[in-house]
Amino acid sequence: MCGAKKGGLDLKGVDVDKEAVIQGQVLRGEEPVGGAYVRLLDSTGEFTAEVPTSATGHFRFFAAPGSWTLRTLAPKADPVDRQVVAQYGEVAEVAVTV
Amino acid sequence: MSRESALVSADWVEEHKNDAGVVLIEVDEDVSAYDAGHIAGAIKIDWQDDLQDPVRRDFVSQEQFEALLSDRGVKNDDTVVLYGGNNNWFAAYAYWYFKLYGHGDVRLLDGGRKRWELDSRELTDEVVKREATEYSAQPQNLEIRAFRDEVKDAIGVKNLVDVRSPDEYAGRLLAPAHLPQEQAQRAGHIPTAASIPWSKAANDDGTFRADDELKTLYADAGVDFGKDTIAYCRIGERSAHTWFVLHEILGQANVKNYDGSWTEWGSLVGVPVALGDEPGKA
Numbered sequence: 001m002c003g004a005k006k007g008g009l010d011l012k013g014v015d016v017d018k019e020a021v022i023q024g025q026v027l028r029g030e031e032p033v034g035g036a037y038v039r040l041l042d043s044t045g046e047f048t049a050e051v052p053t054s055a056t057g058h059f060r061f062f063a064a065p066g067s068w069t070l071r072t073l074a075p076k077a078d079p080v081d082r083q084v085v086a087q088y089g090e091v092a093e094v095a096v097t098v
Numbered sequence: 099m100s101r102e103s104a105l106v107s108a109d110w111v112e113e114h115k116n117d118a119g120v121v122l123i124e125v126d127e128d129v130s131a132y133d134a135g136h137i138a139g140a141i142k143i144d145w146q147d148d149l150q151d152p153v154r155r156d157f158v159s160q161e162q163f164e165a166l167l168s169d170r171g172v173k174n175d176d177t178v179v180l181y182g183g184n185n186n187w188f189a190a191y192a193y194w195y196f197k198l199y200g201h202g203d204v205r206l207l208d209g210g211r212k213r214w215e216l217d218s219r220e221l222t223d224e225v226v227k228r229e230a231t232e233y234s235a236q237p238q239n240l241e242i243r244a245f246r247d248e249v250k251d252a253i254g255v256k257n258l259v260d261v262r263s264p265d266e267y268a269g270r271l272l273a274p275a276h277l278p279q280e281q282a283q284r285a286g287h288i289p290t291a292a293s294i295p296w297s298k299a300a301n302d303d304g305t306f307r308a309d310d311e312l313k314t315l316y317a318d319a320g321v322d323f324g325k326d327t328i329a330y331c332r333i334g335e336r337s338a339h340t341w342f343v344l345h346e347i348l349g350q351a352n353v354k355n356y357d358g359s360w361t362e363w364g365s366l367v368g369v370p371v372a373l374g375d376e377p378g379k380a
Contacts, residue, residue: 035215039302047297048263049274052128052183052212064270073302075218 009058011091020086023060024094025053026072032057033098036074043067061086074098101309104346106179106205108214115139115179121172121228124211125182125192127335135221137181137214141170141228145188145335149195155362157238163199164235171228174202181207181214185297185304191338193346194355198243200236206342209305216303242345244328244354246362249288250369254380257327258291259316261340262360266332267293269373272364273332281332282364286371288330289378294319296336299343312343320377326352330359 009023022040026033034055040048043066051059061068063086070082077098086092106114114120115138122140124132132142143149148166151158158166172178178196182189189210196204207214215221244252252258265271269285287293298315300306307315321327327344329337334357345353363369372378 037212037216042264044264046264047295048265050184052131052215064265071302073212073216075216079302 009060016091017089020063020065020088020090020092021060022063022068022070022084022086022092022094023058024070024096025057026059026074026096026098027057028074028077028098033074036072036098038096039071039073041069041071045069070094070096072096072098099346099349101306101347104205104342105208105306107208108217108219111137111179111181111207112219119173119176120179121176122179122181123170123172123192125180125188126211127182127184127188131183131211133223135223136226138220138222138224139226140181141226143170143192145191149192157195157198157357160199160235160237164233167233167235168231171231172233173231174234177203177205179205179207181210183211185212185300185339186210187296187335187339190342191335194242194338194341198238200239206346209303212304241352242341242354244330244356246356246358246366246369248354249328249330249356249358249363252326252328253288253370254290255325257321257325258288259321259327259329259337259340259344260287260291260293261296261329261331261337262287262293263295263297264293264375266360267291267295268375272360281361284364284371286364286373287360287378288363289370289372290380291330291372291377292320293375293377294321294340296331296339299340306343306347309348312348316344316348323350326354328354328356330356330363332360333357334359 026036036053038059039050040061053059065087072080084092124136124140125143129144180189267287329340331337341355344350
């Protein structure tokens with residue numbers, strides 16, 4: 001889950017040492033899902049942030065170190081929850097299948 | 099105000115979007131979202147370029163707002179229906195802004211762009227051009243806008259509601275987690291402010307929760323409905339969402355949005371700041 005994945009979002013301009021980055025891609029089967037919504041919930045389940053996915057299904061958060069839940073909402077699909085741990089100096093890469 | 103007079107459903111928009119006297123306006127944090135696709139007939143307002151003074155940190159003047167709406171083809175008696183991404187944050191901000199300059203009939207599309215997209219409703223990239231009008235705005239209604247001195251005097255006296263995420267409230271983050279860390283000089287919150295994240299007022303799909311749930315939410319977090327209330331966040335957009343809930347849906351009197359919010363307060367010299375998860379003392 002951790003470690004920048006080949007083919008993931010470009011990290012140009014992001015200071016990975018100072019940001020606890022969580023990023024990834026939403027997929028339906030093999031197809032990327034653009035226009036899905038990924039919500040970042042903290043360790044108590046509280047909403048922290050939300051982003052829509054790009055046309056290629058990608059998303060990115062600048063979180064704080066710790067445990068997080070990604071909740072993904074997509075058209076014609078049930079919400080999907082994924083657990084993720086973020087830390088400085090690493091990029092947590094998550095693939096979400098809806 | 100009430101839910102019925104302030105909110106419209108997606109079905110209502112489908113039915114009325116072509117009515118004369120109804121103007122749909124999309125307002126997004128991501129100002130490119132509209133160009134990629136919007137509800138048919140909707141025009142765009144850019145919360146930054148159109149609504150902020152380009153030099154000072156303040157809003158455009160009454161005259162500039164009149165020029166903006168005249169150019170975009172909005173009439174004084176039009177029903178303005180606002181919607182946008184990010185759970186309507188910036189649409190709620192624009193709603194508050196339209197009310198600040200005295201527009202009569204303003205509505206918010208419940209769930210905004212997200213609910214619309216999750217329902218797989220139609221979006222178009224058609225260019226919309228409305229005929230210019232002669233719009234006339236009112237002077238700012240400062241009954242709904244708070245400035246820093248009033249906020250300082252409100253510590254321990256009025257309801258202060260911090261609507262940012264718990265980590266921003268406690269001082270562990272300075273900005274929402276989807277944005278790079280930036281802005282205020284200091285982290286934390288205004289002492290005595292209750293932490294009631296805007297997100298608690300909304301369902302996962304961005305629609306607002308039911309009135310009784312909303313009342314319980316604020317009452318349980320310590321909001322005294324008999325007192326005046328000031329809501330704030332980082333730059334005033336999420337707190338416009340909470341202002342909308344308290345003032346427009348629940349019909350509370352004397353609710354203000356502090357648009358200076360944490361980017362101002364957290365950079366002021368000499369004002370009190372509380373750290374951690376507790377409100378702190380006056």
